[in-house]
Amino acid sequence: xxxxxxxxxxxxxxxxxxxxxxxxxxxxxxxxxxxxxxxxxxxxxxxxxxxxxxxxxxxxxxxxxxxxxxxxxxxxxxxxxxxxxxxxxxxxxxxxxxxxxxxxxxxxxxxxxxxxxxxxxxxxxxxxxxxxxxxxxxxxxxxxxxxxxxxxxxxxxxxxxxxxxxxxxxxxxxxxxxxxxxxxxxxxxxxxxxxxxxxxxxxxxxxxxxxxxxxxxxxxxxxxxxxxxxxxxxxxxxxxxxxxxxxxxxxxxxxxxxxxxxxxxxxxxxxxxxxxxxxxxxxxxxxxxxxxxxxxxxxxxxxxxxxxxxxxxxxxxxxxxxxxxxxxxxxxxxxxxxxxxxxxxxxxxxxxxxxxxxxxxxxxxxxxxxxxxxxxxxxxxxxxxxxxxxxxxxxxxxxxxxxxxxxxxxxxxxxxxxxxxxxxxxxxxxxxxxxxxxxxxxxxxxx
Numbered sequence: 298x299x300x301x302x303x304x305x306x307x308x309x310x311x312x313x314x315x316x317x318x319x320x321x322x323x324x325x326x327x328x329x330x331x332x333x334x335x336x337x338x339x340x341x342x343x344x345x346x347x348x349x350x351x352x353x354x355x356x357x358x359x360x361x362x363x364x365x366x367x368x369x370x371x372x373x374x375x376x377x378x379x380x381x382x383x384x385x386x387x388x389x390x391x392x393x394x395x396x397x398x399x400x401x402x403x404x405x406x407x408x409x410x411x412x413x414x415x416x417x418x419x420x421x422x423x424x425x426x427x428x429x430x431x432x433x434x435x436x437x438x439x440x441x442x443x444x445x446x447x448x449x450x451x452x453x454x455x456x457x458x459x460x461x462x463x464x465x466x467x468x469x470x471x472x473x474x475x476x477x478x479x480x481x482x483x484x485x486x487x488x489x490x491x492x493x494x495x496x497x498x499x500x501x502x503x504x505x506x507x508x509x510x511x512x513x514x515x516x517x518x519x520x521x522x523x524x525x526x527x528x529x530x531x532x533x534x535x536x537x538x539x540x541x542x543x544x545x546x547x548x549x550x551x552x553x554x555x556x557x558x559x560x561x562x563x564x565x566x567x568x569x570x571x572x573x574x575x576x577x578x579x580x581x582x583x584x585x586x587x588x589x590x591x592x593x594x595x596x597x598x599x600x601x602x603x604x605x606x607x608x609x610x611x612x613x614x615x616x617x618x619x620x621x622x623x624x625x626x627x628x629x630x631x632x633x634x635x636x637x638x639x640x641x642x643x644x645x646x647x648x649x650x651x652x653x654x655x656x657x658x659x660x661x662x663x664x665x666x667x668x669x670x671x672x673x674x675x676x677x678x679x680x681x682x683x684x685x686x687x688x689x690x691x692x693x694x695x696x697x698x699x700x701x702x703x704x705x706x707x708x709x710x711x712x713x714x715x716x717x718x719x720x721x722x723x724x725x726x727x728x729x730x731x732x733x734x735x736x737x738x739x740x741x742x743x744x
Contacts, residue, residue: 303333344380377404452473564603685718
C-alpha cells in the first residue's frame with residue numbers, strides 16, 4: 298500500500314514551487330498525496346521566516362500536529378524552508394516530536410532523508426548549502442491534469458543584503474540555472490498542457506551571475522517567448538536597481554510577456570531607502586516606472602511597502618503615501634516592519650512603536666484600496682483576453698481566469714473553458730476582482 302504525504306506551505310511563490318517539487322519527488326518515490334493530515338504517514342511543513350507572523354503561523358500549526366504524532370508514533374513530521382534553515386538542529390529542541398529538519402537548499406533530498414528516519418528512527422537534520430543549482434533543478438513538477446499555469450525556478454539566493462531581510466542568510470548567495478535547463482523544463486511543461494509560466498527567483502532580473510557572459514534575464518524571456526504552446530510569461534520578484542533597459546524593452550518586444558510587473562519599492566523616502574540598503578532612491582525608482590509606462594502604456598504595476606522601519610518619521614511616511622499618489626499602483630502588499638535576528642536593521646536605533654506602525658499601515662492600505670478600485674473601474678466595459686485557470690472557488694458554477702495584467706476575472710462558463718484564452722467583456726469591477734461575460738461569436742467577429 299502506498300504511503301500518504303501531506304504538505305502545507307507558508308510564505309511566497311518560491312515556497313509554493315518548492316513544495317510542488319517536494320510533492321513530485323515523493324510521488325516519484327511511490328507515495329501519494331493526501332489533503333487530510335490525519336491520514337498522512339508523512340507531514341511536511343514548508344516554512345517562511347521573512348516576517349514574524351509567517352513564522353508564528355508555521356510554529357503554531359506544527360504544535361497542532363503533535364497530537365497526531367501521539368496517536369501514531371510512526372508518523373514522520375518534517376519542517377523545511379527558511380524557518381528550518383534558520384533554526385536547524387535547535388528546531389528539535391523547540392519541537393522534540395519532529396523527525397526531519399531540512400533547509401532551503403535541501404528539499405531535493407526529502408525522500409532520502411525520510412528513508413533514513415524510517416530506517417534508523419533517529420531525527421535527521423540537513424541545512425548545508427550545496428554548490429551548484431541542484432536543489433533548483435531537482436525535478437520538473439509535472440502539472441496536474443487541467444493545470445494551466447506553472448512556476449519555473451530560474452535562480453535562487455540573493456546578493457543584495459537589504460538591511461531588513463534574512464533571505465541572503467537563509468537562501469544563500471545568488472546562483473542561476475543553466476539557460477538550456479530552463480528552456481527544457483518549460484518545453485516539458487508546455488507539452489503537458491501548461492499555457493502560462495511564471496519565472497521565479499529571489500531577484501529574477503539579476504539572472505546570469507556565474508553563467509557565460511551575455512546570458513541575462515532579457516535573453517531568458519526572449520527564449521521562453523519562442524516556445525510553442527506557451528501563451529503567457531510572468532516573472533517575480535524584481536529588484537528595481539536591476540531592472541535593466543534591455544528588460545524593460547522586453548515589454549515591447551516579447552509578445553507573450555504579460556503587461557504586469559511586481560516592483561517592490563518598500564518606501565518613498567530616500568532616507569529610509571538608504572538605511573534599508575536598497576541601492577536606489579525615489580527618483581531612480583520613478584524613472585523606471587516612467588520608462589515602463591512609455592514602453593508599455595497598459596502595464597499593471599504592483600509593489601511592496603514596509604511601514605515603521607527604524608528611523609521612519611511622519612515625514613518619511615508622508616513621502617511614501619505621496620509616491621503612491623503619484624504612481625497609483627494597481628495593487629500593493631504592505632507590512633509592518635518585523636525585526637529579524639541577524640539582519641543589519643536589528644541593531645538600528647529609532648525603533649517605531651507597534652501602535653504607530655499599525656496606524657500607518659491602516660492609512661496606507663486604505664489609500665491603496667482607493668487606487669486599486671480606481672484601476673479596476675477603468676477596465677469596466679473593455680474587452681480583455683482572459684486565460685481561464687479553473688473554477689471559481691466561491692461559486693463552483695462559474696469559471697475563474699486572469700487578464701494579462703494579472704487581474705482576476707469571474708464569469709459564467711463551462712469546465713470546457715479551462716485552459717482556453719478567450720475574449721471577455723468586463724461588466725463590473727470590485728476591490729479584488731472583476732466580473733466578465735463571454736462574448737458571442739458575432740461579437741468576437743466584430744472585435
